[in-house]
Amino acid sequence: MNEYEAVIGLEVHVELSTARKIFCFCEIRENPEPNEQTCEVCTSLPGTLPVMNRDVVTSAVKAGLAVNGQINHFSRMDRKNYFYPDLPKAYQISQSQMPIVTGGHVDIETKDGARRIELTRIHLEEDAGKLIHLEGQGTLVDCNRCGVPLIEIVSEPDLRSADEAVQFLKKLRAILIYTGVTRARMQEGEMRCDVNVSVRKKGDATLGTRSEMKNLNSFAFVAKAIESEFKRQTELLEAGAEIIQETRRFDDKTGQSYAMRTKEDADDYRYFPDPDLVPIHLTAKEIDALAREIPELPDARKARYIKDYGISAYDAERLTEEMAIADYFERAAEHTGSAKTVANLLISDLPNLQKDRPLPDPLKLAAVADLQANGQINSSTTKKVLIALLESDIDPVAYVQAENLLQINDVDALRPYVDKVLTARANVADDYRSGKTKAMQSLIGMVMRETAGRANPVLIQALLEARLAEPDDKA
Numbered sequence: 315m316n317e318y319e320a321v322i323g324l325e326v327h328v329e330l331s332t333a334r335k336i337f338c339f340c341e342i343r344e345n346p347e348p349n350e351q352t353c354e355v356c357t358s359l360p361g362t363l364p365v366m367n368r369d370v371v372t373s374a375v376k377a378g379l380a381v382n383g384q385i386n387h388f389s390r391m392d393r394k395n396y397f398y399p400d401l402p403k404a405y406q407i408s409q410s411q412m413p414i415v416t417g418g419h420v421d422i423e424t425k426d427g428a429r430r431i432e433l434t435r436i437h438l439e440e441d442a443g444k445l446i447h448l449e450g451q452g453t454l455v456d457c458n459r460c461g462v463p464l465i466e467i468v469s470e471p472d473l474r475s476a477d478e479a480v481q482f483l484k485k486l487r488a489i490l491i492y493t494g495v496t497r498a499r500m501q502e503g504e505m506r507c508d509v510n511v512s513v514r515k516k517g518d519a520t521l522g523t524r525s526e527m528k529n530l531n532s533f534a535f536v537a538k539a540i541e542s543e544f545k546r547q548t549e550l551l552e553a554g555a556e557i558i559q560e561t562r563r564f565d566d567k568t569g570q571s572y573a574m575r576t577k578e579d580a581d582d583y584r585y586f587p588d589p590d591l592v593p594i595h596l597t598a599k600e601i602d603a604l605a606r607e608i609p610e611l612p613d614a615r616k617a618r619y620i621k622d623y624g625i626s627a628y629d630a631e632r633l634t635e636e637m638a639i640a641d642y643f644e645r646a647a648e649h650t651g652s653a654k655t656v657a658n659l660l661i662s663d664l665p666n667l668q669k670d671r672p673l674p675d676p677l678k679l680a681a682v683a684d685l686q687a688n689g690q691i692n693s694s695t696t697k698k699v700l701i702a703l704l705e706s707d708i709d710p711v712a713y714v715q716a717e718n719l720l721q722i723n724d725v726d727a728l729r730p731y732v733d734k735v736l737t738a739r740a741n742v743a744d745d746y747r748s749g750k751t752k753a754m755q756s757l758i759g760m761v762m763r764e765t766a767g768r769a770n771p772v773l774i775q776a777l778l779e780a781r782l783a784e785p786d787d788k789a
């Protein structure tokens with residue numbers, strides 16, 4: 315499989331968080347009753363006409379600006395004809411030839427470094443409703459989601475692995491949330507993704523035949539779908555078989571994809587300009603005004619964290635993925651001498667300890683970071699303090715004193731513990747002297763236990779090394 319590479323393009327549907335639907339005045343609310351959030355327009359009753367919601371256009375423009383796309387001064391809505399059991403018009407109003415945004419890019423940070431992923435376009439469209447299948451009774455149609463505004467962001471086939479695809483989606487999601495155009499809650503289906511995968515020999519310039527997997531709504535599913543499709547296509551190519559252009563359904567329970575239908579081309583949808591809607595004109599002045607409303611985006615924050623706090627690009631990327639985490643980090647960083655330690659606690663320690671609990675008071679996390687950065691507590695004590703902080707919101711400084719957890723940094727205080735271990739475990743000491751360097755880790759662990767986990771491990775190691783280098787005069 316090492317001879318092959320995956321070529322991946324994504325089509326990401328994102329629900330815009332406007333107050334009302336795209337072509338009617340229906341309010342978009344949380345958890346409405348079935349068909350409660352509908353009117354004559356979004357249920358396609360005869361004689362009704364759509365009217366474009368200005369907020370939808372401005373949100374799409376902001377999204378385009380945030381990903382450095384070109385905002386088109388002239389775009390139009392097209393009808394995409396298809397049999398949609400969940401969209402009674404039997405066509406979807408979308409954009410085909412003239413999308414609102416062309417181009418753009420998203421910069422991602424992978425374990426192997428930075429990469430720029432180019433975008434093809436962003437277009438506007440309406441969402442379809444939902445079908446509810448009742449076992450043995452039939453199917454119900456819920457039109458609440460009909461006419462909910464979406465943008466579809468189409469990437470170039472620039473992605474080469476599941477990891478890159480996930481980093482791209484995380485970054486795109488962060489940018490759009492910062493911009494304020496969507497909440498992009500994946501479990502609510504507010505961001506979902508179609509994945510196109512083809513496989514070719516590394517070094518080939520031509521693209522292989524692609525397959526498409528639709529409507530994946532978690533990062534984990536996207537990663538699994540890409541990995542399983544890469545394997546399937548590679549095996550077909552190795553066996554000399556042909557790959558068919560098709561749409562496949564990814565089953566997250568089995569981790570396999572199954573053929574759904576051979577892929578239709580754009581022509582099959584008979585796109586044509588929607589005669590009920592006027593084209594969208596945007597002046598340079600209107601676009602400039604919206605550009606001024608774009609807040610500081612993840613990349614700008616990332617650059618600031620690297621410069622101001624000396625944090626690595628990879629860590630800065632992790633911190634800025636969620637705006638809430640980035641805001642939290644900044645509050646804590648203002649109150650500590652070691653923002654870098656706060657970053658480490660947030661990225662590495664807290665996610666494992668937090669479970670479903672909320673993040674602690676940022677000032678208290680800042681205090682924990684200072685205790686560790688100043689050498690007053692070691693890393694194993696830090697975990698203890700963090701757990702106490704999460705469980706019962708303790709005051710870190712008072713807690714460390716009351717529980718007698720301060721790190722022992724005094725060499726004279728540590729020496730008796732070292733001597734005790736070397737005497738009691740002379741066999742391990744002999745192992746080390748005879749060249750088994752791994753024995754050092756066990757000796758450090760034993761001294762740590764003697765001090766109830768409070769010793770400074772760096773000092774212990776130095777003391778042990780010095781003692782073991784001495785001639786063994788006791789023997």
Ligand SMILES: [Zn+2]
Pocket residue numbers: 335338339340351352353354355356357461
């Ligand atoms: Zn409506």
